[in-house]
Amino acid sequence: MLSLGETIRKLREEKELPLRTVAAFLDIDQAILSKIERGQRNANREQVVKLAEFFKIKESDLLVSWLSDKLVYEIADEDVALKALQVAEEKVKYNKSKK
Amino acid sequence: MLSLGETIRKLREEKELPLRTVAAFLDIDQAILSKIERGQRNANREQVVKLAEFFKIKESDLLVSWLSDKLVYEIADEDVALKALQVAEEKVKYNKSKK
DNA sequence: TTTGTTTTGAATGATTATGTCAAAAATACA
DNA sequence: TGTATTTTTGACATAATCATTCAAAACAAA
Numbered sequence: 001m002l003s004l005g006e007t008i009r010k011l012r013e014e015k016e017l018p019l020r021t022v023a024a025f026l027d028i029d030q031a032i033l034s035k036i037e038r039g040q041r042n043a044n045r046e047q048v049v050k051l052a053e054f055f056k057i058k059e060s061d062l063l064v065s066w067l068s069d070k071l072v073y074e075i076a077d078e079d080v081a082l083k084a085l086q087v088a089e090e091k092v093k094y095n096k097s098k099k
Numbered sequence: 100m101l102s103l104g105e106t107i108r109k110l111r112e113e114k115e116l117p118l119r120t121v122a123a124f125l126d127i128d129q130a131i132l133s134k135i136e137r138g139q140r141n142a143n144r145e146q147v148v149k150l151a152e153f154f155k156i157k158e159s160d161l162l163v164s165w166l167s168d169k170l171v172y173e174i175a176d177e178d179v180a181l182k183a184l185q186v187a188e189e190k191v192k193y194n195k196s197k198k
Numbered sequence: 199t200t201t202g203t204t205t206t207g208a209a210t211g212a213t214t215a216t217g218t219c220a221a222a223a224a225t226a227c228a
Numbered sequence: 229t230g231t232a233t234t235t236t237t238g239a240c241a242t243a244a245t246c247a248t249t250c251a252a253a254a255c256a257a258a
Contacts, residue, residue, distance in 0.1 A: 001186075001189055001190055001193055018233080018234060018235085019234075019235065020234080028216090028217070028218095029217065029218060029219080030234090030235080031217085031218080031219085031235090031236075031237080031238095032216080032217065032218090034234095034235060034236060034237090035236085035237090038236085040236095040237095041215090041216085042215080044215080044216080060178070060179050060182075063177065063179050063183075064179050064182050064183050064186055065186070067173075067174055067177060067179065067180075067183035067187075068183045068184075068186035068187040068190055069190075070173060071170055071173065071174070071183060071184065071187035072187050072190045072191055072194070074166075074169060074170065074173065075166055075170070075191070076191075076194075078162065078166060079159070080159050080162050080163045080166065081166075081191050082188065082191055082192070082195075083159075083163050084162075084163050084166035084167045084170060085167075085170065085184055085187055085188045085191065086188070087100075087163055087164070087167035088166075088167040088170035088171050088184055089181065089184045089185070090100055091100055091167055091168075091171045092171055092174070092175075092180050092181055092184065093181070094100055095171070095175075117202080117203060117204085118203075118204065119202095119203080127248080128248065128249060128250080129203090129204080130204090130205075130206080130248085130249075130250080131247080131248065131249090133203095133204060133205060133206090134205085134206095137205085139205095139206095140246085140247075140248095141246085141247090143247090
């Protein structure tokens with residue numbers, strides 16, 4: 001259950017690439033990428049899509065990783081975090097069924 | 100499966116109170132409360148707590164409603180919304196077990 | 199109409215997101 | 229060691245988003 005940051009750091013290190021190379025592909029400063037990999041910054045959607053392209057992995061997998069990180073972050077301090085996630089699931093299912 | 104806004108509007112109308120009264124208790128402009136009830140604005144945590152107090156309902160129930168609304172909002176446009184919620188659940192469970 | 203309530207939108211202020219840059223710290227390795 | 233390379237950090241800038249206020253418009257009831 002890796003975070004987005006852990007995932008892309010692992011991929012980058014497997015290929016023995018410096019931050020610079022990946023950051024250039026994303027068209028951002030390497031400092032930002034460093035922070036993304038360590039979870040100090042959030043990537044945005046566009047960056048996630050580009051990362052999937054760069055590493056040739058399934059875009060939806062990386063989006064799930066990114067979105068779930070954001071969700072966890074949003075409720076991390078709440079006692080009712082799990083319950084909120086479950087209710088959110090029901091709401092999404094309901095919205096989908098009626099749309 | 101009511102949203103926070105629908106919930107508090109229902110409660111307010113049952114008691115036949117104007118926005119003004121509830122807004123005064125929350126110490127906000129009634130325009131904001133109107134928007135919160137209609138889902139055009141997000142309440143903040145403090146407001147949710149006060150709303151539970153005002154309507155004498157369980158605080159955690161209203162917090163769940165509020166948090167789940169926020170979660171749904173955050174992923175509403177994504178194809179992988181459900182998957183992201185499920186992965187987020189696993190991450191929360193994992194974090195809890197290791198803490 | 200008159201009165202009270204609710205909704206809307208423009209304007210403003212606050213907060214968050216995003217990025218750059220340069221220096222410090224860590225790492226690799228001749 | 230010393231030097232080059234890479235990574236991390238933090239100060240700063242700017243843009244985008246969000247929250248709030250206010251007044252006016254729209255609505256509802258008497």
